[in-house]
Amino acid sequence: MNHYDDADLRAAAEAGIRAPSMLNSQPWLFRLRDGGVEILADPARQLDALDRSGWATRLACGAATYNARLALAMRGRPAEVHLRPYPAEPDVVARLVPGRERPPTYAEQDLYAAIARRHSNRAPFWPDPVPAETRKRLIEAARSESAWLDLLVGMTALAGFAEIARSADRVLRRDDRYQTELIGWLHADDAPDGVPVGAGAPLPEPQDLLPQRVFGTRRRAPGRDYEPEPLVAVLGVPGDWPADQITAGQALQKVLLTATDSGLTTSMISQPIEVPAARDQLRRSLGRTGHPQLALRLGHGTPGPGTPRRDVAEVLR
Structure with a gap:
């Protein structure tokens, strides 16, 4: 047929x-x-x-x-x-x-x-390193969908990314409309959309390397600091037109599914992409001529429940 x-x-x-x-x-x-x-x-x-x-x-x-x-x-x-x-x-x-x-x-x-x-896991990951072979699989997953994936290696690269991400996060926190919409999408755990209350990260603390969006008032257990040296990756594509962003979304999903299939858990860091000045700074720090589209945190963690979805009948036309 x-x-x-x-x-x-x-x-x-x-x-x-x-x-x-x-x-x-x-x-x-x-x-x-x-x-x-x-x-x-x-x-x-x-x-x-x-x-x-x-x-x-x-x-x-x-x-x-x-x-x-x-x-x-x-x-x-x-x-x-x-x-x-x-x-x-x-x-x-x-x-x-x-x-x-x-x-x-x-x-x-x-x-x-x-x-x-x-599904996204906003909790702290375990200290176990991501194997080299898995890192290669992730890079190839992006490449096969016409994108690139840069894994940040070493504390110099990671600290530079963290500063860009925290700076972007501070800019976004000063936007009242942004913060109101953020909290407005915090929903009950059984809601069909939005961020479930139980899926939000614990409240950030001063020693945290990477920024976290605040979705509630839950504090982390004592001794459960976020990993001091997480594996962070930046996904990008050569262009930045709408079709390029759709291409990036396909590559993103293949990377996420490859990570899941490899036993990893992931969360996404979008603040450096949402602020244009931070995004350009990130691009220059990577030495890339293309356009970063999203950053990912990857590692080993405790599996959690999936995020609810609307019934498929609601999205069929």
Whole structure:
């Protein structure tokens, strides 16, 4: 068959909604049109203060696109991807059309199985180092999706990143609209969207190296300082147009699923990307000509519950 059907659409959407999004806002919709599965940005769920440009929405929809691709591959019907296929419809992020039918590869099966296990972990990680082979897998995962992933090695690079991140965090904390929206998306643990109360990080303390968004009043247990030398990675792409940001979202999701499949846990650090001056400083510190799109904290940690999602019926059009 040279077209997808309703069952394909539902499978793609069920996987797509498991993608990460800023504050778990879930800014995506899915539809079947002319035999193709399409992923759309939902303007009603774009964050007014935190995502004025739509960057975070496009990143999230790119991640949802990658999950949808895996779901279709698992059905033996891998997709060809067309980003922003309709100039007159900028909300259509991607259109997936059937490629040559084939069984899923072992790698696709492993990454698809990781979708349900992947979630952000804002708690302190264990001190166990991330093996060199796993680091190579993460870098290759980004490269295979036309992105780059820089792992910050050594305290000089890490301290420089931390200063940029803390400075950006201070700028954002001074924005009252930003802080109001942040707290407004803190929801009960059983809510279908938003950041669950139980998933927020403990309150930050002066000795912490990296900034944490404040979602509650919970303090950490004595002796549970955040890791003094975490593994931090910066994901970027050559350009910074909307299509580039969607590409970055697909690469981000492949990196996150690769990390999950490798037994790692992750959390995302977006403050240095949200403040333009900090983002440019980060780019220059990396010696990159491209554009950083997100920073990640990776390591070994205690697994926690997944973040709730809306019912798939709510995102089908």
